[in-house]
Amino acid sequence: MKAIEQIMTSSPVIPVIVIEDINDAVPMAKALVAGGLSVLEVTLRTDCGLQAIANIKQEVAGAIVGAGTVITPQDVDKAVAAGAEFLVSPGSTPTLIDAALNTTIPLLPGVASPSEAMLLLEQGISHMKFFPAQAAGGIPMLKSIAGPLPQIKFCPTGGVSESNAPDFLALPNVLCVGGTWMLDAALVAARDWSAIEEKARNAAQLVSA
Numbered sequence: 001m002k003a004i005e006q007i008m009t010s011s012p013v014i015p016v017i018v019i020e021d022i023n024d025a026v027p028m029a030k031a032l033v034a035g036g037l038s039v040l041e042v043t044l045r046t047d048c049g050l051q052a053i054a055n056i057k058q059e060v061a062g063a064i065v066g067a068g069t070v071i072t073p074q075d076v077d078k079a080v081a082a083g084a085e086f087l088v089s090p091g092s093t094p095t096l097i098d099a100a101l102n103t104t105i106p107l108l109p110g111v112a113s114p115s116e117a118m119l120l121l122e123q124g125i126s127h128m129k130f131f132p133a134q135a136a137g138g139i140p141m142l143k144s145i146a147g148p149l150p151q152i153k154f155c156p157t158g159g160v161s162e163s164n165a166p167d168f169l170a171l172p173n174v175l176c177v178g179g180t181w182m183l184d185a186a187l188v189a190a191r192d193w194s195a196i197e198e199k200a201r202n203a204a205q206l207v208s209a
């Protein structure tokens with residue numbers, strides 16, 4: 001098991017992946033890993049999300065694959081069974097947190113406010129996804145939270161782009177960001193994996209502004 005901090009510091013950007021066609025999962029993951037993005041969040045938004053996690057785990061060397069859009073305890077069980085190495089949720093509920101704390105893999109739960117963050121701190125969770133990052137206040141919000149709650153480390157996701165990612169990454173309470181910009185829809189539709197690899201390489205080289 002990898003601790004969530006180790007996962008969050010493995011690469012500055014976590015691609016948030018939505019797999020529509022199961023045949024895309026392995027070549028897409030290989031392109032992202034080859035470009036330097038080894039931590040992958042495969043969302044459970046599509047029917048083949050779980051199968052995609054299993055295939056990537058088995059076939060893509062160097063990938064650290066987690067499940068995203070984990071919402072219910074059933075999602076937790078299915079993601080663990082598929083071989084996910086970590087879980088990401090858009091928000092946090094007591095039922096979901098309890099289910100996740102009963103597994104051997106870490107959860108990166110979503111929060112959008114200080115009260116939600118404090119509820120998680122009470123349960124010993126200090127690493128969180130800030131979602132939806134841009135809509136929920138973006139960089140000024142994270143700076144404000146760092147005042148009273150500097151011990152919380154975030155992965156802002158939602159509205160993070162190649163242009164604003166360096167500013168997020170420069171914040172002391174941000175370990176990594178999540179985003180979809182390197183998975184340009186037209187390139188995915190064209191299965192242009194080498195172009196995706198190039199976009200991943202650019203994302204992997206992003207550093208704090």
Ligand SMILES: O=C(O)C(=O)C[C@H](O)[C@H](O)COP(=O)(O)O
Pocket residue numbers: 016043045068069070088089090131157158159160178179180181
């Ligand atoms: O599926 C989930 O569990 C989510 O939390 C949603 C993702 O974080 C967003 O899809 C990010 O999308 P962008 O705004 O394009 O970066």
